[in-house]
Amino acid sequence: MRKQIAAANWKMNCTYAEGEKLLSEVLDAQVALKDHQLAVFAVPFPYLIMANSAVSDSPNYFISAQNCSNKKSGAYTGEVSAVMLDSIGIRYCVIGHSERREYFMEDNAMLAEKLNLCLANKITPIFCCGEALNIREDGTQNSFVEQQLSESLFHLTPEEINKVVIAYEPIWAIGTGKTASSAQAQEMHAHLRSVLAAKYGNNTAEGISILYGGSVKAANAVELFSCPDVDGGLVGGASLNASEFIQIIEALK
Ligand code: PGA
Numbered sequence: 001m002r003k004q005i006a007a008a009n010w011k012m013n014c015t016y017a018e019g020e021k022l023l024s025e026v027l028d029a030q031v032a033l034k035d036h037q038l039a040v041f042a043v044p045f046p047y048l049i050m051a052n053s054a055v056s057d058s059p060n061y062f063i064s065a066q067n068c069s070n071k072k073s074g075a076y077t078g079e080v081s082a083v084m085l086d087s088i089g090i091r092y093c094v095i096g097h098s099e100r101r102e103y104f105m106e107d108n109a110m111l112a113e114k115l116n117l118c119l120a121n122k123i124t125p126i127f128c129c130g131e132a133l134n135i136r137e138d139g140t141q142n143s144f145v146e147q148q149l150s151e152s153l154f155h156l157t158p159e160e161i162n163k164v165v166i167a168y169e170p171i172w173a174i175g176t177g178k179t180a181s182s183a184q185a186q187e188m189h190a191h192l193r194s195v196l197a198a199k200y201g202n203n204t205a206e207g208i209s210i211l212y213g214g215s216v217k218a219a220n221a222v223e224l225f226s227c228p229d230v231d232g233g234l235v236g237g238a239s240l241n242a243s244e245f246i247q248i249i250e251a252l253k
Contacts, residue, residue: 008239064092173214
């Protein structure tokens with residue numbers, strides 16, 4: 001059965017104390033998850049160790065980094081490597097968020113390097129893809145997203161791609177309050193799965209979790225997550241509010 005994931009992306013928000021409180025409020029709700037359901041918190045680097053220890057007694061709750069370097073190690077001041085994340089027990093990392101692509105010039109080839117380093121260090125990459133508004137208006141979103149997948153992921157073996165989580169995040173829906181309709185999300189997720197099936201075969205494609213991201217909130221999570229090809233969400237703004245995010249985790253049911 002495919003994994004269903006409610007993933008929080010805190011981005012560059014929360015002080016340490018605020019983050020600690022937010023995480024403990026969500027954990028205190030003790031939303032019971034089935035074996036194939038996970039809650040993942042992508043927290044700022046300085047909070048990873050604290051957060052990882054906070055979830056250590058909660059099965060199916062995991063901590064993620066929001067990024068890692070495309071370099072293995074060495075003279076790259078300010079960078080954090082996949083080896084470092086592994087060394088503190090971090091098992092998830094968001095790769096290629098549209099904000100990193102846009103503000104930090106991350107391209108598909110660089111993201112392929114990051115993916116390789118995550119996989120080599122037993123870290124599940126949450127690989128983000130998604131089109132900007134002008135591409136959606138041109139109607140070329142399918143081929144745009146297909147190219148993001150093929151240039152960053154398609155060098156992977158079937159065994160490796162099995163370990164990748166994909167997050168479809170239309171840029172026009174991120175932080176804008178404008179969610180893709182569940183029909184738009186389902187249509188793109190089905191397209192992504194067909195692209196994966198064409199490359200890796202049906203069985204492999206059916207096993208890959210594809211999350212939706214872009215203004216997911218408690219009020220729309222149930223409908224979005226009920227789409228057959230939507231396996232959960234990557235949640236920004238609404239993940240900063242404990243009661244909202246608790247309801248989003250509950251929406252996995
Ligand atoms: P949002 O962000 O939920 O605030 O739209 C989603 C994301 O960027 O991961």
